[in-house]
Structure formats: C-alpha cells, structure tokens
Amino acid sequence: MSDFSFWIILKNLIWATQWTVYLSLIAFVGGGIVGLILLFLRTSQVKWLEVPTKLYIEFFQGTPLLMQLFLFFFGVALFGIEVSPWMAAGLALTLWTSAFLTEIWRGCVEAIPKGQWEASGSLAMSYIEQMRYVILPQAMRIAIAPTVGFSVQVIKGTALASIIGFVELTKAGTMLNNATFRPFLVYALVALIYFCLCFPLSWFAKRLEGKLNVAR
Template identity: 60%
Template sequence: MIRAFGPNEVWFILSAVQWTLALSAIAFAGGAVGGLITALARVSHNRIVSGFALGFIRLFQGTPLLMQLFLVFFGLSILGYGVNPWFAAALALTLHASAFLGEIWRGCIQAVPAGQGEASWALGISYFDRMKSIILPQAARIAVAPTVGFLVQLIKGTSLASIIGFVELTRAGQIVNNATFDPFKVFGLVALIYFVICWPLSLVARHMERRFAAIAQR
C-alpha cells in the first residue's frame, strides 16, 4: 500500500546519514594507510615494488567502482567467504581509496624539490628519517587540498554501495520511494543531504588550494 511521504520517512532517510558517514570514514582511514604504503612503493627505487604499486593503481583507477563492489561482494561469496554488504562495501571502497590516494600522494612526494632529498642523502640521513622529517611533511602540505577533494568524491561514491544492499543514504531513499512513490521529494531530500555534506568540504579544498598556491608563489 502506498503511503504519504511524511516525518517518519524523512527521519528514516536522515538516520541513514550515519551509515554513509561511517562508511566514508572507514574507507578514508583505511585508504590513507593503504595510500601511504602505495605512494612510498611508487617512489621506491625497487622496480618490482614500484611496478606492483603501479599495477595496483591502474587496476583500480581503470575499472568502475561499481564493478569493484560487485567483484568484492560476489567474488568472496563464490570463494566460500560469505560477507555482509557492510564488510564488502568497506573493503571495496578502502581498496579504491588506497589506489587513488596513493597516486595523489605519489605526485605530492615527487613535487618536493629533488635537491632536498639529495642534500639529506649527502648528509648521511637514513631513508626512513629523510621521509619522516623532510620529504613527507612538505608533501603533506601539498596534498591537503587534493586529498580533501578526493574525500568529497569518496562520500558521493558510497552511494554505489546501495547496489549490493548496504543501507546508506541512497539506499534509504530507494526504500522510501518504493513505499511512497514520490521520487521528487525523496531524492530531492537525498540530494540536498549530499550537498550539505559535500559542499563545505569542496569549499575547504578550494580554499586550501588557493592558499598553498599563494604560498608557493612567494
């Protein structure tokens, strides 16, 4: 039976925001760890390590996120590892984020003037100390804006997790729309919530980009 779109439906959609944010946070945190490892592997002088990292990045950048979600969810099930949508979505998005952040941060590391690395090498500073104290702190400043920009894309990308049954914001909207048949109100509200979450982050990313560009020109 079709019911009217009312406060209960609005609350159901709003309550799903927590799962969108939780999935985004887990994927971003896991992707940050994986991305740092991938970025360091990409700038490694070991060709095997660098090549493996490059293959990982190209695999996840060259395939749709939706396909990655399908492969993780159904692939693990075929192999006999029954997984719930929450775990599958978190794993797929973490791998996706690792590849993209790894490439973003690789570029930021290589943007640090090569002379600084050479000078630290000439002073006998170890690779670990060179990265920890000289290269990565400078690369981090460069990486802030594109990293925040990617976070916006990651939050919006969580909407694809609805296809494997994970009830986040988009899936909650689909459930309510199936009961009310009022897509304009339902998905208008869903779109507004995404806008409220993502737009401030987009502004922060642009502000940081302009700020660091101004600093670099001094």
C-alpha cells in the same frame, strides 16, 4: 497526511545518513593508511616494489568502482568466504580510495625539489628517514587541499554501496521511494543531504588551494 509523511521520509533519510558517514570515514581512513604504505612502495625506486604498486593503482583507477564492489561482494563469496555488504563495501571502497590517494600524494612527493632528496641522502639518511623527516612534512602541505577535495569523491562513492544492499543514504532513498511512491521528493532530499555533506568539503578544499597559492 502528506506533511506527515514528508517528516517521516526526512527523518529516515537523516538516520540513514549516519551509515554514509561511517562508511566514508572507514574508506577514507583505511584508504589513507593503505595509500601511505603504497606511497612508500611506489616512490621507493625499487623496481619489484614499484611495478606491482603501479598495476594495483592502474586496476583500481581503470575499472568502475561498481565492478570492484561486485567483485568483492559476489566474487569472494564463491570461494566459501561469507561476505557481508558491510565488509565488501568497506574493503572495496578502502582499496579504491587508497589507489587514488597514492597517486595524489605521489604527485605531491614528486613536487619536492630533488635537492632535498640529495641533501638528506648525503646526510646518510635511509629512504624511510628521508621520507619521514624531510620529504613528507613538506609534501603534506601541498597534499592537504587535493586530499580534502578527494574526500568528496569518497562520500559520493559510498552511494554505490547501495547497489550491493548496504543500507546507507541512497539505499534508504530507494526503500522509502518504494514505500511512499514519491520519487521526486525522496531523491531530491537524498541529493540535498549529499550536497550538505559534500559542499562544505569542496568549499574548504578550494579555500585551502587559494591559500596555498598566495603563500607561494
């Protein structure tokens, strides 16, 4: 009997893992797109574009992700807009991810020698062209390792979506625990599945970092 329920728990947890994966992908891809736009604004050297971007990043990096989820889920609903856990979680995680990715990528852009900017500027390239053809292709090389590393934070961040009722791995764990009263087993399995998702990425990020250091 106990063997039987072990397999049922594991099966359900693995089934729920797909939602963790989907949510992570949405947050990561969405956050990447928003982050790239913000990166352009943040490094534009135009003050009225830079300052709001800075404030945006400060807000999302300086407040708990949990608060951001609550603000989207409970807060926005009060204005008469129906918010599903899907939408709130996807949106909050996307914006949160974008803030961090922008900062990571800004560091990479700033690591590109100033001469590159000056040279491309003296070729009459516009700011967008400079970024597109000169700066970003070089910055991308340095950005890959920390970006992969941050994807681990995104996966772990999706666990908080469980609190607003989004059924992913952590929420499934809570529900299964309520049904089976085997918290030790359930949460150990949940942790193990997260580990299996995150560890390869961490390992890969570390390897990329090492590779890059050798190349320099």
